[in-house]
Amino acid sequence: MILTVTLNAALDRTLSVPNFQVSHRHRASSSLALPGGKGVNVARALKRLGQPVIATGLAGGRTGTTIIEELTGEGILNDFVRISDESRTSTAVIDPTSNLQTEINEYGPAVSEPELGVLIDKLRYLARGADVVVLAGSLPREVPPDFYGELVREVRRHGVVCAVDATGRALRSALSAEPEVVSPNRREAEEVVGHEFESDEEVALGAESLCQMGAGSALVHDETGCVARLRDGRVRRTWRARLEPLPEVVSTVGSGDAFLAGFLAATYAQEPPEQALRMAVACGAANTQSLGAGVFDPADMEALARQVVVEPIDHPG
Ligand SMILES: Nc1ncnc2c1ncn2[C@@H]1O[C@H](COP(=O)(O)OP(=O)(O)OP(=O)(O)O)[C@@H](O)[C@H]1O
Numbered sequence: 001m002i003l004t005v006t007l008n009a010a011l012d013r014t015l016s017v018p019n020f021q022v023s024h025r026h027r028a029s030s031s032l033a034l035p036g037g038k039g040v041n042v043a044r045a046l047k048r049l050g051q052p053v054i055a056t057g058l059a060g061g062r063t064g065t066t067i068i069e070e071l072t073g074e075g076i077l078n079d080f081v082r083i084s085d086e087s088r089t090s091t092a093v094i095d096p097t098s099n100l101q102t103e104i105n106e107y108g109p110a111v112s113e114p115e116l117g118v119l120i121d122k123l124r125y126l127a128r129g130a131d132v133v134v135l136a137g138s139l140p141r142e143v144p145p146d147f148y149g150e151l152v153r154e155v156r157r158h159g160v161v162c163a164v165d166a167t168g169r170a171l172r173s174a175l176s177a178e179p180e181v182v183s184p185n186r187r188e189a190e191e192v193v194g195h196e197f198e199s200d201e202e203v204a205l206g207a208e209s210l211c212q213m214g215a216g217s218a219l220v221h222d223e224t225g226c227v228a229r230l231r232d233g234r235v236r237r238t239w240r241a242r243l244e245p246l247p248e249v250v251s252t253v254g255s256g257d258a259f260l261a262g263f264l265a266a267t268y269a270q271e272p273p274e275q276a277l278r279m280a281v282a283c284g285a286a287n288t289q290s291l292g293a294g295v296f297d298p299a300d301m302e303a304l305a306r307q308v309v310v311e312p313i314d315h316p317g
């Protein structure tokens with residue numbers, strides 16, 4: 001079983017607004033509201049891939065109740081800690097005419113020390129039945145970034161594989177506790193490593209830096225695919241996975257989450273690294289074909305997987 005942890009769960013509203021312009025009044029041509037936050041999106045994508053998954057995290061107020069009810073309605077097993085402050089609502093505006101996407105994300109609720117304590121207790125309990133724990137997404141207000149490191153240490157204490165999708169100080173804190181997998185997008189990896197990457201070689205070196213900072217494996221992805229430094233027994237190998245040609249997209253929200261789900265589902269099924277990277281890129285790309293984070297058609301995923309080129313590359317330097 002895979003457990004996902006979403007500290008800053010959200011109700012994600014996606015509005016499709018043709019010819020979207022700031023300071024204009026618009027009507028949305030379609031809209032969708034789904035429980036979200038990165039861990040929840042990963043859980044949805046894992047369920048779609050047929051993986052047993054439980055979603056936990058923090059949920060509060062009426063929005064929190066809606067998140068839990070809707071997850072249950074989707075058939076995603078969940079066990080959230082209820083908190084007193086209100087969970088956030090995130091809004092994405094997709095313009096189908098320009099294909100541009102605007103995201104407005106609230107910071108999220110204030111969370112108290114005792115509430116974080118209850119979450120840690122729940123994590124201890126649920127991690128005992130888990131093979132993999134995914135910690136994903138931003139931290140609610142007033143939760144110190146070091147909390148990510150604490151959670152990774154807790155998961156590792158149980159001998160459970162830990163995968164992290166976080167940014168900035170939270171990612172740095174997680175790295176210090178040596179998670180098995182991190183999967184930042186290119187921009188997020190550049191920020192933590194401290195400089196921009198100009199070529200695939202520099203992305204590979206960036207992925208290696210993330211490993212030096214504590215990751216077992218680092219998958220740095222962008223819209224064209226990923227460059228990954230993967231641990232294979234005692235050694236690490238560098239891989240590049242590319243999707244060619246790139247499809248027309250409907251919405252990229254949650255593509256990185258579907259990417260991580262694809263990688264974990266394949267790895268969990270004992271697939272070799274090449275197949276895991278192929279699944280990752282295909283799930284990320286399939287996620288772009290419809291509205292909703294972690295929503296994709298398995299048939300799209302399979303067709304896209306055939307267009308992913310995966311190759312081991314010599315590690316630069
Ligand atoms: N425009 C696109 N066309 C095809 N595939 C895409 C596109 N954008 C993203 N993907 C796929 O999704 C994966 C991750 O995408 P991206 O780098 O945008 O993630 P992200 O920024 O972490 O997204 P999020 O945080 O919203 O989940 C990529 O590896 C790629 O396979």
Ligand SMILES: [Mg+2]
Pocket residue numbers: 165184185256257
């Ligand atoms: Mg991401």
